[in-house]
Amino acid sequence: MPKTRLLGLLLLANVVCAGEAWLVGGPPLLPEAAPGAPRTIALTFDDGPVPGASEALLDALRTHGWKATFCVLGSQVALHPGLAKRMLDEGHELANHSWSHRKPTELDEQALLDEVHRATGAIEAATGQRPALYRPPYLALRPEQGALINRTCGLLVLTETWNCQDWQRPPPGAVRERMLSGIPNGSIVLAHESFPQSVAEMPGIIAELAARGYRSVTVGQLRNAVDQQP
Numbered sequence: 273m274p275k276t277r278l279l280g281l282l283l284l285a286n287v288v289c290a291g292e293a294w295l296v297g298g299p300p301l302l303p304e305a306a307p308g309a310p311r312t313i314a315l316t317f318d319d320g321p322v323p324g325a326s327e328a329l330l331d332a333l334r335t336h337g338w339k340a341t342f343c344v345l346g347s348q349v350a351l352h353p354g355l356a357k358r359m360l361d362e363g364h365e366l367a368n369h370s371w372s373h374r375k376p377t378e379l380d381e382q383a384l385l386d387e388v389h390r391a392t393g394a395i396e397a398a399t400g401q402r403p404a405l406y407r408p409p410y411l412a413l414r415p416e417q418g419a420l421i422n423r424t425c426g427l428l429v430l431t432e433t434w435n436c437q438d439w440q441r442p443p444p445g446a447v448r449e450r451m452l453s454g455i456p457n458g459s460i461v462l463a464h465e466s467f468p469q470s471v472a473e474m475p476g477i478i479a480e481l482a483a484r485g486y487r488s489v490t491v492g493q494l495r496n497a498v499d500q501q502p
């Protein structure tokens with residue numbers, strides 16, 4: 273694991289421990305289900321829209337009636353607004369993943385807010401809706417930066433509860449093996465639109481997970497399901 277990535281995870285781990293109200297992530301959001309019982313997860317795909325990849329993922333999700341959260345880059349949305357609109361029109365959630373994927377922990381306050389504001393503007397221009405969630409690039413965010421974004425931009429900070437680790441560019445089949453190894457109920461699953469290998473495997477992975485009783489909803493829907501727990 274690159275040192276910078278590790279640092280980001282550690283920073284967010286500290287935030288999770290703090291139990292901040294503006295943070296979505298950490299442990300799975302639902303209790304573990306009995307063996308063979310249905311499981312609900314929230315698939316999330318970062319770094320799009322990516323022509324080719326977005327359509328493949330959207331088609332696979334539609335086949336099973338699944339919903340996902342696309343953590344999009346503002347610069348990509350500006351280039352491909354039709355793909356962002358299709359994501360929203362098909363019932364998926366769009367989250368802010370910054371304008372250009374600069375690492376938040378290397379930015380001053382103004383540059384950080386510019387990255388967030390520009391991305392929200394691009395998403396709103398393409399879809400007519402403002403996002404509710406911000407996922408920091410590299411998951412690298414200091415607690416005070418998370419609080420600032422929440423206070424200034426009205427966004428909740430989205431992390432993950434489960435990672436398919438496609439960012440490590442593993443060999444073919446490795447992402448599939450990991451995804452089918454038993455994702456806990458209520459997990460927010462981090463994957464990417466930007467790695468062709470994992471995108472190519474994702475339709476088959478989704479079909480197999482569906483056959484095993486899984487379904488995916490948006491992060492917003494998963495949070496609502498948690499709120500409705502007895």
Ligand SMILES: [Zn+2]
Nearest residue numbers: 318319409410
């Ligand atoms: Zn990213």
